[in-house]
Amino acid sequence: VKRDAAHLAQALEPLVGGGVSGYIFGIGVLGMALSTIIILMLINGFAVCEMLDVAAKGTPRRLGALLAGCVGALGPFLWKGDAKFWLAVPTSVFGMMLLPIAYVTFFCMMNSKSLLGDAMPTGRARIIWNVLMGIATTIASALCLWAIYINPAPTEKYLGIKAAPLGFGVLAVFIAVAAVAHFMRKPESTESGPATS
Secondary structure, eight states, X not given: OOOSHXXXXXXXXXXXXXHHHHHHXXXXXXXXXXXXXXXXHHHHHHHHHHHHTOOSSHHHHHHHHHHHHHHHHHHHHHSOGGGGGGGHHHHHHHHHHHHHHHHHHHHHHHTOHHHHGGGSOOHHHHHHHHHHHHHHHHHHHHHHHHHHHHSOOHHHHHXXXXXXXXXXXXXXXHHHHHHHHHXXXXXXXXXXXXXXX
């Protein structure tokens, strides 16, 4: 079976018919690509500023954002022929792997009094938000593990290394490095306190 965009779009034919399925599938992939590259540009801009220990504004943040944007824009030119369409596959798998990490971060930030101050949810609102975020994090984590498990990797074909153990290994290393970086970072000065307007 030739797994190209037209054949993948056929999965939607029972729902919307043959003519519309291709458009819906194409718009979906385009929407995923645009939203992903925008988010990655924002994240990379802030990550570069954090790495350089500078304020998250101005030229460093713009250059960090452009770095991710330019690399993403080069993808269609570096992937040739029918392989261009499959650029969406590693992007979606990588994004799915990072999603639970983002949700756990949001969960911790939402319960951080030092970060949110008086804006932190309290009482019933806090319970509702924590339950909803807990459900979302659990679902995202399950989907992350499923995405790693079912997706084949080139290493399996060319190196004989199974894709799932490699994916889980990369995820474990990523989490370990993030944990080490978290505990080794310098505590921020609290002398000036949070900015108020």
